[in-house]
């Protein structure tokens with residue numbers, strides 16, 4: 748039996764700690780996601796694709812793409828989609844997928860200015876040490892008129908549901924992860940990082956402050972997840 752790794756990043760999200768934590772999660776990442784989200788992950792990915800609305804012939808960057816599971820969903824549109832991530836372990840675990848993959852840091856993207864029709868990041872931004880810098884980098888590599896979609900955990904909007912969800916996050920989720928994940932400690936970090944993450948309005952303001960225009964968001968699964976959208980001015 749393969750040995751279980753125990754690496755957990757702290758909330759200051761030092762890049763080397765975050766990358767090693769995801770290296771440790773990689774082997775069973777896709778399965779663990781589906782189990783801990785009770786299958787909702789597929790719905791969230793489908794809604795993310797709809798929000799981006801990629802078209803054949805377009806070039807899409809899927810940032811912090813991990814094993815490429817989010818990139819495959821985007822590729823169903825017929826657009827050319829590239830996965831980028833700084834965890835070599837996550838990229839390696841997704842190598843069987845037929846998507847182009849690039850190693851790179853969200854805070855210093857290895858792409859030229861104005862390269863992509865759309866840039867998206869699913870469940871990745873929360874793990875980046877400087878999210879304002881990452882959102883400015885995403886803006887830099889997006890073509891004028893191009894789109895941004897951020898899919899990220901957020902704050903449930905109905906108070907009683909929020910209470911139950913927070914209980915699940917802090918108590919049940921680490922136990923479930925212990926049964927499924929190749930790095931269960933990472934799921935304690937997951938719970939803590941979701942609790943510390945800005946709510947929908949606060950994140951929307953930061954996306955706009957990074958230079959994105961027309962920022963809007965919508966809730967999925969009662970606000971467990973939010974999709975933030977914006978576009979780059981110019982044509």
Ligand SMILES: C[S@@+](CC[C@H](N)C(=O)[O-])C[C@H]1O[C@@H](n2cnc3c(N)ncnc32)[C@H](O)[C@@H]1O
Pocket residue numbers: 762765766769810811812813814815816817831832833834837851852853854868869870871872874875876
């Ligand atoms: C929770 S996974 C999300 C993977 C995939 N997008 C999905 O939807 O399942 C978060 C990913 O963000 C990556 N990540 C975190 N900080 C990053 C950074 N600064 N640059 C590039 N990738 C980063 C991690 O390596 C990890 O693969």
